[in-house]
Amino acid sequence: MERVILHADLNNFYASVECLHRPEIRNQPVAVCGNQEARHGIVLAKNYLAKATGIQTGEAIWQARRKCPYLVVVPPNYPLYLRYSRLARSIYADYSDQVEPFGLDEAWLDVTRSHHICGDGKKIADGIRERIKYEMGVTASVGVSWNKIFAKLGSDMKKPDATTSITRENYQQVVWPLPADELLYVGRATKRKLAYYGICTIGDIAGADPLFLKSRLGKWGEVLWAFANGCDNSPVTHLGEEAIIKSIGNSITTPRDLRNDEDVWMTICILSESVAARLREQGFKCRTVHVYVRDKDLFTCGFQGKFIKPTNLSKNLAEKAMALFKEHYNWSNPIRSLGVRGCDLVTADANEQLSLFCDEGRQIRQENLELTVDILRRRFGNLAIQRAVLLQDSDLRSIDPKEDHVIYPVAFFKEGHLP
């Protein structure tokens, strides 16, 4: 099945958000510029009125002012842009679980499997644009194609607030006449090299001999040739927003079977610490804890319970998990593996209703303690500081679920790495 890839680009993102929040400057040329004192005094983004005067991103403020004496220069408000970026991603997440952000203002979406529910690529793209306009008050351009490269090209073609489809039928007319440096990863140096051989458009790249390009540009030559011909199969990764992470858990098959509550408590402590640390890292708290047990006959069962209020503290997780375990497991068999998972996630920075019936001061002390442990572990390794209970057993003590549990992000293109 042909893939349907979208690339959404929030138009003049920083400037648009500033203009939305400051109606008084909306009808003037506006540039968001870095801090002059910190020697970052360059244009980071500009609105269409500023663009019309010829101001370019990356220019110094004085250069921009020479082109447009009445330019309104505003400092960047990154936390605000982050909020808008998250809002956009939460809209994307309604259409696909494959959302790969590219900076704050761009993202790829693979909506191949959503068309039964949400319609074809163009319909989804139009829907996303409508929602961004209505819910966020800014605009986006969306490119639709069968690969990421052309989807990105599409989002650059019509601005603002437009959808561009690049299909197998029209790509030669639409993409090939474009200048070579419109293609992702053709920078100034590559453009110059290509021009030297008379290769000026994307069509020229597509029509060139890939071996020739390779001999002149190295491995990149072949990659660019493939891009220009729409032969890009790189996937849209599942990296992304909170909504996509449903739970955080760790499980281990222990070095020896667990035979009693003490063994289980030790293991639960280790797992809970890892889960709690990962929850904190990701900025979450969980409302439910789930315990998973597999006995030595490979019989598996699980139990779960809710917290009165969300937590990301290992002490709370471990105590709740242990209570659930004691309540439900009858020790019919020794245990082979054990897991603890925090589910029903909420963001940790959300406001919180304090309780009259539990010792909040103690919770805060526990929080500080665990944050300190996080710092020690970050600096000196996960085994640098441990619970005393773990000293009883050298087998279990050496388990390091956090270090062993690695999620490898699949970068589209890390600097210098080929797909």
Next chain:
Amino acid sequence: MMETRYENADKIYVCVQAVFYTDGSLRPVTLVWEDGREYAVDKVLDIRRAASLKAGGTGIRYTCRIAGKETYLFFEEGRWFMERK
């Protein structure tokens, strides 16, 4: 890093009394307008995320009937605001 907040004449922050229900939903009950008068929210007609171009912002927009008129009340980052008519 905290978000820098902008003030503008068309974005009127109001003091709101609201009910938090056990399911986490939230309804405004009364609000105090900038002149100090208190109004009851007679009915909430619609709740959705929306931007306010007039006031400049985005949040959860409550379409409310207040004193017989339909009006928008926005909940944005923990603060309530209305658009100047």
